[in-house]
Amino acid sequence: MSFPAVVTLWFVNTATPGDVLAREPKADRGFGRKLLAQVNPAWPITPIGSFPLNRSSTPGRDEYYIAGFPGVSVVRMRVDDASALSAGNQWLGALPAADVFAVATGTDSDYGGFAHFTGETVVRSFCATRTHVIEDIGLPEPFEAPYWAGEKAEQAGGIALPFEPQDLALAAERHWLGADIGADGPDINVVGYAVDGHPEPKIEAPKPPAVKSVDAVAAKFAEKDKTYDDYEDAPVQSEGDEFAELADASVAAAKRVGRDARRRWKQFWAALRQRVRHFDR
Numbered sequence: 001m002s003f004p005a006v007v008t009l010w011f012v013n014t015a016t017p018g019d020v021l022a023r024e025p026k027a028d029r030g031f032g033r034k035l036l037a038q039v040n041p042a043w044p045i046t047p048i049g050s051f052p053l054n055r056s057s058t059p060g061r062d063e064y065y066i067a068g069f070p071g072v073s074v075v076r077m078r079v080d081d082a083s084a085l086s087a088g089n090q091w092l093g094a095l096p097a098a099d100v101f102a103v104a105t106g107t108d109s110d111y112g113g114f115a116h117f118t119g120e121t122v123v124r125s126f127c128a129t130r131t132h133v134i135e136d137i138g139l140p141e142p143f144e145a146p147y148w149a150g151e152k153a154e155q156a157g158g159i160a161l162p163f164e165p166q167d168l169a170l171a172a173e174r175h176w177l178g179a180d181i182g183a184d185g186p187d188i189n190v191v192g193y194a195v196d197g198h199p200e201p202k203i204e205a206p207k208p209p210a211v212k213s214v215d216a217v218a219a220k221f222a223e224k225d226k227t228y229d230d231y232e233d234a235p236v237q238s239e240g241d242e243f244a245e246l247a248d249a250s251v252a253a254a255k256r257v258g259r260d261a262r263r264r265w266k267q268f269w270a271a272l273r274q275r276v277r278h279f280d281r
Helices: 017-022 029-039 142-148 165-177 214-227 239-277
Strands: 005-012 046-052 063-069 072-079 099-106 112-118 121-129 132-137 189-194
Touching: 005 165, 017 072, 017 165, 029 046, 029 063, 029 189, 099 165, 112 165, 121 165, 142 165
Parallel strands: none
Antiparallel strands: 005 072, 005 099, 046 189, 063 072, 063 189, 099 112, 112 121, 121 132
């Protein structure tokens, strides 16, 4: 039986990855492109955007979310079967790392898994659904204790595990990295790439706001004055915006007047030269 899942791989070369992530470093677009080209030179690579990993949707098929920071690199992808993380894949050796941590959450089931590799050695790997343990390699680590004790989930009874495997997988990620990888944690900036050949999305530049006329802004002031009598305090919340609008409108009006004056002056001199040219007639 296969278990489709979203898998996040962390390549760690520092004793304090949480400190690196806490600084919210920016992601380099070139890093992910080079990494994908190394894994499969035949892929047509298209950047699809930059965003925080911890507040993004899951990657689609043929999409990868990648970032490389000092001492920490991350790759998130969708796989068709993550049932045995200890088996590894082409990604485990993609980057040199003292430790590689894999975290998997099922896309259409309650499957959850996590694995820790030191070099090519599997230190710990656990993959399961609530009712079926697929893989259990190595000794449980101390952070797992409250989950096995049933302190983190309602008990389902029968042969069900005393915890949700996805919850334990995410707890492993927090423990290994020393940081909250969820929405409440630091922004982990990544770049998304597609390898299915579709073109890079086009982003239109925002249009500048339209400048109102002086008459329109003055009418707004007049309408405001009519709304309140002399004994009431008119709200001042938007006065700054209205004065800014009046200034913008005045500048625009001055520019229009200047353009009109220059045009009329040119027309006057053109007519004068024409009359002088034909004066002897």
